[in-house]
Amino acid sequence: MKRMIALLCVLALCLPFASCASDLEQAAPQATAAQEESKTSVKQESGKKPAQKVENFKIPDELPQGFSVGYGRADITPEPGLPIYNGTGNSTHDPLMFTCTAISDGEGSVALLCSLDIKNITVEFSKDITDRIQKEFNVPADRVVLNVTHSHSTPNSSFNSTAALKWKVLMLNQAVVAINTALRDLDPVEGAYVGSGYTEGITFVRRYLLADGTYQTNAPQSSNPVAHESDADCQMRTIRIDRKNKKDVLMVNYQTHYGSATSMYKNQYSADFIHVFREEAEKKWDCHFVYHSGASGNLNFNSAIPGERKYSTFVDATKLGLIPTAESCLAGEEQVAIGPLRFASNWYKAPVYQDSPEAIEKAQTVNKQAEGSEAYAKALAENGFTSSRQIEGILRRASLGETLDVPFYAISFGDIGFVTAPYEMFDTNGVQVREGSPFKMTFVCSYSNGGFGYVPSALAFPHGAYEVFISRFCETTGDDFAVEMVRLLKECKAQG
Numbered sequence: 181m182k183r184m185i186a187l188l189c190v191l192a193l194c195l196p197f198a199s200c201a202s203d204l205e206q207a208a209p210q211a212t213a214a215q216e217e218s219k220t221s222v223k224q225e226s227g228k229k230p231a232q233k234v235e236n237f238k239i240p241d242e243l244p245q246g247f248s249v250g251y252g253r254a255d256i257t258p259e260p261g262l263p264i265y266n267g268t269g270n271s272t273h274d275p276l277m278f279t280c281t282a283i284s285d286g287e288g289s290v291a292l293l294c295s296l297d298i299k300n301i302t303v304e305f306s307k308d309i310t311d312r313i314q315k316e317f318n319v320p321a322d323r324v325v326l327n328v329t330h331s332h333s334t335p336n337s338s339f340n341s342t343a344a345l346k347w348k349v350l351m352l353n354q355a356v357v358a359i360n361t362a363l364r365d366l367d368p369v370e371g372a373y374v375g376s377g378y379t380e381g382i383t384f385v386r387r388y389l390l391a392d393g394t395y396q397t398n399a400p401q402s403s404n405p406v407a408h409e410s411d412a413d414c415q416m417r418t419i420r421i422d423r424k425n426k427k428d429v430l431m432v433n434y435q436t437h438y439g440s441a442t443s444m445y446k447n448q449y450s451a452d453f454i455h456v457f458r459e460e461a462e463k464k465w466d467c468h469f470v471y472h473s474g475a476s477g478n479l480n481f482n483s484a485i486p487g488e489r490k491y492s493t494f495v496d497a498t499k500l501g502l503i504p505t506a507e508s509c510l511a512g513e514e515q516v517a518i519g520p521l522r523f524a525s526n527w528y529k530a531p532v533y534q535d536s537p538e539a540i541e542k543a544q545t546v547n548k549q550a551e552g553s554e555a556y557a558k559a560l561a562e563n564g565f566t567s568s569r570q571i572e573g574i575l576r577r578a579s580l581g582e583t584l585d586v587p588f589y590a591i592s593f594g595d596i597g598f599v600t601a602p603y604e605m606f607d608t609n610g611v612q613v614r615e616g617s618p619f620k621m622t623f624v625c626s627y628s629n630g631g632f633g634y635v636p637s638a639l640a641f642p643h644g645a646y647e648v649f650i651s652r653f654c655e656t657t658g659d660d661f662a663v664e665m666v667r668l669l670k671e672c673k674a675q676g
Contacts, residue, residue, distance in 0.1 A: 330476070530660075
């Protein structure tokens with residue numbers, strides 16, 4: 181029986197900017213400028229066409245009967261001038277996309293699985309997007325995955341300059357376009373197929389045991405790295421949705437920390453290997469492709485262990501490593517059950533690591549000096565610190581209070597589960613979640629619906645180094661979060 185759903189007709193570019201208010205840390209005139217931008221067509225990079233308009237772009241009044249899937253994407257490349265990890269985005273190497281897989285289960289429920297080619301997304305901006313989605317499509321926040329691909333050649337959503345707010349307006353409007361496209365594209369599903377494969381030479385644990393017995397992140401050869409901290413999780417996972425009348429939708433979940441961190445495309449916006457992967461996959465299999473980032477807080481494909489196989493660029497890694505691995509996933513795939521959508525969510529109250537008053541006082545003393553100066557280096561050593569990152573982490577934690585509310589979402593259908601983590605998860609915790617999941621295929625999506633930085637596993641925490649120094653949380657938090665994610669997946673399963 182067909183279910184009616186109250187979905188609003190969209191005139192997105194004629195609507196005033198709905199907020200970004202929780203993301204605004206600076207003066208009100210910036211918000212006014214952003215509101216003004218939302219009333220016009222926000223142009224992409226100079227020389228590109230204006231962003232798609234959505235007038236008369238009405239979604240269906242009725243959802244299809246039965247289980248159906250739709251696909252849509254829209255360009256979210258900002259105008260030149262926003263800062264990125266390796267400089268300023270003065271031009272575009274390849275476009276950044278907002279991709280949406282819409283799922284309707286035929287029983288009145290809808291889920292939106294979205295992938296954004298940006299570096300990080302704050303809880304505040306995630307809320308701006310989900311508020312907009314609820315307003316336009318009547319889909320609640322706990323039914324929306326906002327998973328970012330974490331390319332370092334893209335800006336952060338935490339920026340609040342006038343130009344950055346203009347970009348956020350663009351993303352809000354293009355989210356509406358992509359979701360609207362996906363809902364209009366809904367097509368009956370004839371089968372869902374899952375596969376997994378293993379690739380080497382791409383993903384390595386970037387945390388190294390050095391010859392002197394200490395650990396370091398991204399250790400250069402001169403530091404004499406002798407071993408990785410742990411084995412890397414090199415498993416790729418695929419879900420292929422076979423649709424009756426339209427192209428298949430191929431969903432991939434994999435983990436690595438991308439090559440742009442080594443300044444491959446300096447001063448250019450780029451989606452990194454996601455762009456190459458998408459182009460190659462869609463050409464090879466005539467499908468719609470979507471990538472969901474996995475656990476990669478301690479991973480990189482640039483190994484510092486001498487003699488270890490690695491690819492020189494993420495383009496080579498994609499064409500010579502990821503595409504063949506995806507091919508092996510598809511060759512060995514098995515059909516799985518699809519069924520009603522199920523949802524579970526929780527805002528987890530996580531304790532912030534509490535540094536001692538003495539440590540905070542020492543960090544404040546060091547911070548009075550200019551970082552990089554001789555005086556700073558001297559103060560660092562005199563107060564017993566080895567890295568400026570320790571100072572950064574201590575001062576940040578001192579400003580946070582005792583707990584932080586961390587959102588987790590789980591969505592399942594049949595034998596397939598999705599679960600989100602709003603931080604850079606270590607891959608050992610990603611494996612922990614998948615092994616504890618009750619589903620045949622589980623996509624663990626890091627960097628989703630918020631950004632709380634690194635959350636090291638209990639294995640890594642005692643070794644220190646960069647990720648531990650700047651983490652907001654306690655030694656067991658990474659493992660505790662993994663347990664919570666498994667709990668939510670089991671809650672979905674228990675709903676039948």
